[in-house]
Amino acid sequence: MTDTVTLGGAINRGLRRSLEQDPKTVLLGEDIGKLGGVFRVTDGLQKDFGEHRVVDTPLAESSIVGAAVGLSLRGYRPVVEVQFDGFVYVAFDQIVTQLAKMHARSGGAVRMPVTLRLPYGGGIGAVEHHSESPEAYFAHTAGLRVVTPSNPVDGYWMIQQAIACDDPVIFLEPKRRYWDKALLDETGSAPAGLFEARVVRPGRDATLVAYGPMVRTCLEAAAAAETDGVMLEVIDLRSLSPLDLDVVTASVERTGRCVVVHEAPVFLGMGAELAARVSERCFYRLEAPVLRVGGFHTPYPPSKLEKHYLPDLDRVLDAVDRSLAHG
Amino acid sequence: MTDASPTQAAPPPITGEGTFVQLLTPEGERLHHPEYDLELTDDDYRALFRDLVLVRRIDAEATALQRQGELGLWASLLGQEAAQVGAGRALRATDMAFPTYREHGVAWCRGVDPLTLLGLFRGTTNGGWRPDEHRFALYTIVIGDQCPQAVGYAMGVQLDGAEEAVMVFFGDGASSQGDVNESFIWASVFNAPVVFFCQNNQWAISEPLERQTRIPLYQRANGFGFPGVRVDGNDVLATLAVTQAMMQRAREGGGPSLIEAYTYRMGAHTTSDDPTRYRLGSDVEAWKLRDPIERLRSFLYKQQLVDAAYFTALDEEAEALAVHLRDGVRALPDPSTGSMFDHAYAEPHAQVDADRADFDAYLAGFAEEAR
Numbered sequence: 131m132t133d134t135v136t137l138g139g140a141i142n143r144g145l146r147r148s149l150e151q152d153p154k155t156v157l158l159g160e161d162i163g164k165l166g167g168v169f170r171v172t173d174g175l176q177k178d179f180g181e182h183r184v185v186d187t188p189l190a191e192s193s194i195v196g197a198a199v200g201l202s203l204r205g206y207r208p209v210v211e212v213q214f215d216g217f218v219y220v221a222f223d224q225i226v227t228q229l230a231k232m233h234a235r236s237g238g239a240v241r242m243p244v245t246l247r248l249p250y251g252g253g254i255g256a257v258e259h260h261s262e263s264p265e266a267y268f269a270h271t272a273g274l275r276v277v278t279p280s281n282p283v284d285g286y287w288m289i290q291q292a293i294a295c296d297d298p299v300i301f302l303e304p305k306r307r308y309w310d311k312a313l314l315d316e317t318g319s320a321p322a323g324l325f326e327a328r329v330v331r332p333g334r335d336a337t338l339v340a341y342g343p344m345v346r347t348c349l350e351a352a353a354a355a356e357t358d359g360v361m362l363e364v365i366d367l368r369s370l371s372p373l374d375l376d377v378v379t380a381s382v383e384r385t386g387r388c389v390v391v392h393e394a395p396v397f398l399g400m401g402a403e404l405a406a407r408v409s410e411r412c413f414y415r416l417e418a419p420v421l422r423v424g425g426f427h428t429p430y431p432p433s434k435l436e437k438h439y440l441p442d443l444d445r446v447l448d449a450v451d452r453s454l455a456h457g
Numbered sequence: 458m459t460d461a462s463p464t465q466a467a468p469p470p471i472t473g474e475g476t477f478v479q480l481l482t483p484e485g486e487r488l489h490h491p492e493y494d495l496e497l498t499d500d501d502y503r504a505l506f507r508d509l510v511l512v513r514r515i516d517a518e519a520t521a522l523q524r525q526g527e528l529g530l531w532a533s534l535l536g537q538e539a540a541q542v543g544a545g546r547a548l549r550a551t552d553m554a555f556p557t558y559r560e561h562g563v564a565w566c567r568g569v570d571p572l573t574l575l576g577l578f579r580g581t582t583n584g585g586w587r588p589d590e591h592r593f594a595l596y597t598i599v600i601g602d603q604c605p606q607a608v609g610y611a612m613g614v615q616l617d618g619a620e621e622a623v624m625v626f627f628g629d630g631a632s633s634q635g636d637v638n639e640s641f642i643w644a645s646v647f648n649a650p651v652v653f654f655c656q657n658n659q660w661a662i663s664e665p666l667e668r669q670t671r672i673p674l675y676q677r678a679n680g681f682g683f684p685g686v687r688v689d690g691n692d693v694l695a696t697l698a699v700t701q702a703m704m705q706r707a708r709e710g711g712g713p714s715l716i717e718a719y720t721y722r723m724g725a726h727t728t729s730d731d732p733t734r735y736r737l738g739s740d741v742e743a744w745k746l747r748d749p750i751e752r753l754r755s756f757l758y759k760q761q762l763v764d765a766a767y768f769t770a771l772d773e774e775a776e777a778l779a780v781h782l783r784d785g786v787r788a789l790p791d792p793s794t795g796s797m798f799d800h801a802y803a804e805p806h807a808q809v810d811a812d813r814a815d816f817d818a819y820l821a822g823f824a825e826e827a828r
Binding site: 156182183185187188190192193195196197198199200201202203204205206208223224227228231232233234235236237238239240241242272273275295296297325371372373374375 | 553582583584585587588589594595597599602604605606607608609610611612613614615616617635636639640642643646799800801802803804806807808809
């Protein structure tokens with residue numbers, strides 16, 4: 131049962147399995163049916179499960195989410211796709227005002243088991259609004275959960291776990307990693323809980339905290355650092371709400387140094403929260419301030435500039451050097 | 458120089474007469490309509506009158522309780538009783554309704570204790586009832602948000618193959634919202650069993666109808682590909698007839714429709730509003746002559762369907778309801794401080810757990826100090 135699969139293909143298989151296992155699971159989105167999605171993540175699902183369960187919707191993101199709220203009230207388990215990160219703001223009101231708050235508003239009487247799939251992040255040379263990292267907006271909103279796989283194996287299991295969750299889950303798919311490959315074993319059960327962070331490379335000198343597309347970047351940085359004798363520990367957060375802080379702090383307690391890496395702008399990004407929490411928890415163990423590497427406080431630039439905007443191996447290692455320079 | 462801005466359209470006629478379905482004139486004369494008519498028993502007429510009177514009483518009591526400081530706010534439905542009772546009574550137990558925050562009359566028809574509504578405006582809850590039990594979604598405050606949700610629910614009805622329909626309530630102001638227009642499109646292309654019930658009460662807080670539209674709202678349906686009907690929203694019989702017909706059409710697979718209930722918001726937008734700043738008292742006086750309750754009262758008298766004993770009993774019932782609200786609202790318990798953490802999520806969430814633990818520890822510190 132083990133074979134090689136891309137991240138996009140792994141999510142496709144996970145969606146297929148959820149559709150097979152729960153007749154209440156329905157997919158909604160633009161171009162997800164016949165076309166199979168602009169990234170082909172839903173390829174073949176409409177053919178096998180029908181137009182009533184894999185629904186090509188009108189081009190209206192707000193209503194995609196609003197309809198998912200209504201379907202949830204009817205007992206369904208909707209999985210909606212918003213085609214690109216930059217298009218999700220059209221649906222922001224329904225997400226933040228309705229989807230996130232309905233369970234609390236109802237005093238627990240109503241559940242909103244909605245999964246919102248969102249390809250996000252840059253690095254594919256796209257036009258404007260196709261490369262953004264809006265995760266902090268959603269993590270900031272109580273009632274939403276935010277997760278992001280960094281690799282095909284997580285993509286396969288995490289999408290199924292997100293669909294099974296009775297809370298709304300913003301499922302961020304790192305689009306530039308859609309074509310990354312890994313060996314996938316579809317038997318057995320998920321190797322980790324949906325909201326668990328994982329140490330994906332052990333080290334002793336500093337901790338790199340990343341998620342989604344930046345996990346691979348950090349692993350590459352750690353491999354490069356090793357050639358200089360610097361052993362970096364890399365953590366894949368996997369979940370941004372809730373944050374699995376215990377894994378992060380346990381690592382920083384050992385290394386004494388922490389660098390948070392994400393594509394999103396540094397200012398008030400996930401790194402700000404992580405830096406604050408790590409400082410609170412590991413204050414006396416820290417050898418250096420928690421540093422952050424990420425996007426600038428600018429709109430995402432034209433794609434010819436994105437290689438300068440996006441953190442890469444060198445910028446990660448530069449931050450590591452600055453951290454190591456302390457003490 | 459001219460006073461008229463080029464963007465300003467001529468205001469629509471205030472009465473709507475001649476464009477709407479009417480089965481009961483303001484004078485209490487029973488009319489008949491070739492498409493929409495009703496066969497009601499004497500008991501039905503009396504029951505509708507009872508609904509109207511009790512719903513108005515709920516509203517009056519709530520307004521008074523707000524003035525007494527028991528409620529933070531109240532959104533009065535004064536003048537819209539017939540539109541809401543007519544539509545509410547067209548719903549079957551298995552149908553679903555999606556309200557705004559002013560549908561107290563529909564809530565009444567769906568069996569929601571009006572005391573629950575007061576809790577919402579008092580600040581003891583943000584919801585208050587089980588949507589699945591009453592087939593009545595929670596009040597929606599952000600204008601128009603409920604419309605795509607109603608369509609989604611209706612798509613679920615289709616998936617289930619159920620003979621049910623959905624009614625979604627909104628107002629003339631909401632008709633400008635993107636979500637409302639999107640929901641028209643979705644309902645149309647999926648042929649969803651949903652009835653869009655627009656109470657055109659002429660005012661969106663201070664903005665008159667002509668700031669929302671240049672054509673009668675019911676005519677918008679044409680552009681979306683489904684029928685639109687304007688009904689006299691102060692006529693409970695006409696509203697009931699039209700909503701019954703459109704709901705049945707939806708249940709049978711006929712698809713969506715738009716009903717514009719032409720009515721008037723007799724009171725302020727909410728108790729925080731001051732309508733004297735933006736509209737004429739003479740307009741309000743003109744609408745008083747079209748009162749939804751008085752016309753049915755005239756009809757009942759003329760048809761000799763009621764006697765003094767009926768009104769005495771109804772007065773007593775209204776008074777008992779008022780006492781229930783007055784006593785009940787003061788007895789509503791404040792929620793416990795810890796309850797805000799209870800339902801942020803359906804499943805455990807580490808951040809909520811941590812915040813709750815921190816807050817509990819903070820509160821415990823005061824308890825220790827007090828010792």
